[in-house]
Amino acid sequence: MKKTLALALAATTALSTGASAQEITEFRIGILGGENAQDRMNSYQCLADYTTEALGVETKLFAPADYNGVIQGLLGGTIDMAWLGASAYAATYLQDPEAVEPVLIKVNLDGSVGYHSIGFARADSGIASLDDMEGQVFGFGDPNSTSGYLIPSIEIPQYKDGITMNSGEYFGEVRFTGGHEQTIVAVNNGDIDGGVTWADGQGNWEDGYNSGALRKAVDAGLVDMNELVEIWKSAVIPEGPVVLRQALPDDVKTTMVGLVDGLFEADPECAYGVAAGETLGFQPVTHEMYESIVAARQSVIGN
Numbered sequence: 684m685k686k687t688l689a690l691a692l693a694a695t696t697a698l699s700t701g702a703s704a705q706e707i708t709e710f711r712i713g714i715l716g717g718e719n720a721q722d723r724m725n726s727y728q729c730l731a732d733y734t735t736e737a738l739g740v741e742t743k744l745f746a747p748a749d750y751n752g753v754i755q756g757l758l759g760g761t762i763d764m765a766w767l768g769a770s771a772y773a774a775t776y777l778q779d780p781e782a783v784e785p786v787l788i789k790v791n792l793d794g795s796v797g798y799h800s801i802g803f804a805r806a807d808s809g810i811a812s813l814d815d816m817e818g819q820v821f822g823f824g825d826p827n828s829t830s831g832y833l834i835p836s837i838e839i840p841q842y843k844d845g846i847t848m849n850s851g852e853y854f855g856e857v858r859f860t861g862g863h864e865q866t867i868v869a870v871n872n873g874d875i876d877g878g879v880t881w882a883d884g885q886g887n888w889e890d891g892y893n894s895g896a897l898r899k900a901v902d903a904g905l906v907d908m909n910e911l912v913e914i915w916k917s918a919v920i921p922e923g924p925v926v927l928r929q930a931l932p933d934d935v936k937t938t939m940v941g942l943v944d945g946l947f948e949a950d951p952e953c954a955y956g957v958a959a960g961e962t963l964g965f966q967p968v969t970h971e972m973y974e975s976i977v978a979a980r981q982s983v984i985g986n
Contacts, residue, residue, distance in 0.1 A: 710738055727957060729952075771829070784929050788923075790965060791893065797920055798882060798919070801880055801884070811840075820877075824866050834850050838918065848860070861881045868905060889908075898961075902960075
């Protein structure tokens with residue numbers, strides 16, 4: 684441990700190791716897709732270590748192949764906590780409003796709590812906007828991703844008349860890549876002509892912005908942002924929530940909220956990995972933040 688958890692837990696109710704062990708025998712954290720499973724596990728290992736220390740039980744990390752793996756784990760009670768995208772939270776809520784509760788939201792360096800879906804292409808492709816994507820292959824990440832599908836599927840057709848999300852109509856093909864990292868790599872390699880991913884939209888393009896999938900791809904050495912160009916940007920999307928299973932004991936929930944809420948102060952490097960880049964940490968959030976996303980998902984996808 685780089686630092687003690689004393690700071691992270693200072694504002695929470697004390698939880699004795701003995702008491703927690705009687706109520707739960709392990710704690711399970713789910714990690715949404717966005718980069719390869721091993722990188723996701725590595726980024727979250729510090730949080731798992733802190734959780735084991737705080738709760739006194741073994742903490743296990745789960746990195747399913749797709750977003751639905753985390754959603755179903757939360758619904759089925761095999762995952763206790765996850766940082767969901769707004770659409771993934773909406774999917775969970777629509778299937779069972781009592782399954783999880785949103786507790787914290789990531790804070791950007793300017794104090795805001797939003798991000799963007801970013802459309803991008805190779806800089807040498809001749810594609811500079813959605814106008815140039817007509818007849819081209821457009822890649823989306825995961826059907827349960829907010830920035831990787833839900834918001835683009837609503838906003839991109841509003842760009843101009845004639846754009847739809849059906850393959851062969853405006854775009855030559857609309858393809859799901861499987862996740863944000865897969866989309867970035869596919870565009871970078873020329874396997875698809877353009878794609879969408881997520882970023883806070885702050886900081887410098889060449890850094891992959893301050894946080895998000897592009898920043899993680901830059902950190903991993905997967906892309907040189909100077910070889911990519913932004914071709915579209917969504918309106919601001921509310922950051923997804925950190926959620927906890929409602930059925931967890933109250934003292935466990937209190938401890939975990941305090942731990943994650945204080946993670947940036949206790950260990951900025953750990954917070955960087957968990958939050959996918961630069962952040963000021965996390966702050967409380969409630970379901971009301973996501974009512975518009977729930978309505979949008981219900982309208983577009985159904986559940």
